Amino acid sequence: MYIKDDICYAGELQDGIKVTExxxxxxxxxxxxxxTGEKRLFDTTLLEGEAFRPLANDEIFLHPVLFHGVITWNNGEIDIAPEYVYKHSYAYDGMAM
Structure with missing residues (x-):
């Protein structure tokens, strides 16, 4: 865990990585x-803990908001560090969709 710009993040510090979309x-x-320009697929159903249970509701899951490069939901009540998303996602080649 680390703090940067008054925001507490889980995971390891990887300078400069942010979510842009x-x-x-x-x-x-x-x-x-x-x-970095990379596109990756991330499975939110693998997130563990009570804090992430609301993401099972499409009314919440389908409306993410980016805040300083961090994915948030539900007016900022749920967030996930970009480093975690990157580390636990896999490369997307654009062919699967």
Whole structure:
């Protein structure tokens, strides 16, 4: 865990990586674009803990908001560090959609 610009993040500090776009897909999947230009697929259904349970509700999951390069939902009540998303996602080649 680390703090940067008064925001507390889980994971390891990886300077400069941010989420620039987060597109919800079916089944809890997201197509995430990072500040590196990479597009990766991230499965939100694998997130553990009470804090992430609201993402099972499409009314919440389908409306992510980016805040300083971090994916947030539900007026900022739910967030996930871009480093975590990057580390736990896999490369997207654009052919699967």
């Amino acid at each position: 987060a597109k919800p897909l079916r089944g809890g999947m997201m197509l995430v674009t990072f500040s």
